[in-house]
Amino acid sequence: MSFLQASSTTSTSATTGQELINDITVNNPPEDTVSDLSFSPQQDLLAVASWDKKVRIYEIDPSSGNNQGRALYEHAAPVFSTSWTFDGTKVVSGGADKQVKLFDIQSQQAQQIGAHDQPIKCVKYVECGSTNTPAVVSASWDKTLKYWDMRSPQPITTINLPERAYCMDTSQKLLVVGCAERHLAIIDLNNPQQIFKTTQSPLKYQTRTVACYPQGNGYAVGSIEGRCAIQYIDDAEQSKYGFSFKCHRKQPNATTSTTSAIRGSTSNESHAYAVNSIAFHPVFGTFSTAGSDGTFCYWDKDAKQRLKSFPGLDQTITATTFNRTGTIFAYALGYDWSQGYMGNRPDYPNQIKLHAVKEEEIKQKKKR
Template sequence: MSNFPGLRNPVVANQNPNKSVEVVQPPSDSVSSLSFSPKGNFLVATSWDKEVRCWEILETGSLNSVPRAMISHDQPVLCSTWKDDGTTVFSGGCDKQVKMWPLMSGGQPFTVAMHDAPVKQLAWVPEMNLLVTGSWDRTLRYWDTRQPNPVHIQQLPGPCDALTVQHPLMVVGTRTADRNLVIFNLQNPQIEFKRITSPLKYQTRCVAAFPDQQGFLVGSLEGRVGVHHIDDSQQSNNFTFKCHREGNMLYSVNSLNFHPVHHTFATAGSDGGFGFWDKDNKQRLKAMARCSQPIPCSTFNSDGSIFAYATCYDWSKGEECYNPATAKTHIFLHKPQESEVKAKPRTGTSIRK
């Protein structure tokens, strides 16, 4: 087990200590997912207020957000993803359905997938022209959106909490006592490739496949991230490191995002902090100042020039710590500097044992 070096994030009672650009007209309740279009700076947020919102982010010297469209579900919305051509958004949640929204053509949303419990994760796989949906009903389902029934239902060892795809690699994090991570080779999607126990001791919150498909990151409730390779011959390169912690306080790692150009990655957590890391050189590149509320989700845009993150109360400290006067929802846009997200030469002193 290793520590990335660097100073702890400073604790500040500030909604926006990093002077990020705030998105206008944010949701009225906590944000559950953020996703950028792969073809332009269109940002979609899903929320516990049952809404799916889209903004266009304009880069005209500074960043500006323009609300473009919004649709509703019958229950809180938990997840979203885009089709690879940037025309269409998928959203799923507690109403147990997935809606397909032809956003760019101005079309109306319609249901394309159903589960027996809330839908927690979505992934569009362009290589297969299929939508993968993960649910708390302990199944993955693969959908051809032109057909009413799934083309395959895959049983899972527990409720699906996390999902990541870099074709042909897919990794699913499940909520089980032994913290199962299920690995699939999507060239043979109906058979588990491998099932492992998470290298972390507590419940999995998020996973992110390496851009080269050779492994994945996993984040958990304990403020720790695991770096794990698929090939058994690479197991000596696996390690875990501490991140979203303050003294004896452990905070959930809620989001893991690889930079689309530099292939470094960002973490965001319930401590209100986010930062940028280099797994290959085992270095922390930049720790940003902590916001006064947790960060439940984050994402890069398609070229990595914008990092979007939400702040809101995430109920991790229970109802007794909820203060409606301060628990406002915000979505922020950060423009990473190259020094924050581009790998630096390894120094040999980058890890504290």
């Protein structure tokens, strides 16, 4: 069955496992856990950052799912983050070697464009101010955020963060950094030299992932205890529309892998798993969550509704992303060390899967 046919088959029960059976496996995956996935905004090229110290770029045929390696470059230590320039000609990355690197797709050359005093946890490409000045922004465990203009080894600006950076996302003129001790730093890229607002995550435990809404008016936060919070920049919008919900939880006696719905679980006892990745759909503005329980789900924040839950995969999902048209959902399976070194079996898979997104899975449902 082809990739497109798989996307048009009728929906079967999530508990059967049939829905993911046609998901395409990416050839020649990384040799260690995938830390980040990023699709080009211009074509179906997927950049993959891994603990094996490499960034790989794969070319994907959107109609068949066929894929092949297009490029590869290395860091001196595990790579934690990767992102594309808006024109799709370059990839940026950062990691434990404390370097920001820029890779040119055309020339296949990588160069260092920045550095921090501690490992770099996140990198993004942004456009700042009313003139949309391009820059690479990096956030580090050294508690700083730096902007780079890609031609100079000196940062344009350095901002002190409230704590170590754990995650970061951007959309429109919004940049949000999730830091240690549940701090969130919000930056308006119209005024990129300073933090617009610092706040605490409404979730009680450590922040694992953050994702900005496509409109740039808010963000979703995921934490290690299987919770997600829907947040807005505007205080009035926040008080009206903001909320948090449980997800990526398993009843210990359940035979199937399920997640509790937004409206809460019926049983008192459940095992909570980290929400490792949140990704917003570029067309419908709905979103996915994926976790250490090995499941991913699609949600509609405006209707406070779970749209679709998928069968469990018995491996942690470490990273996810949609392609620019929202027709492919890429997710990475690998070990996340949540079970300590004892859980790292030699046969634990490192895989990247491509799921053909059906419109009925991800589109908002009509109000009854």
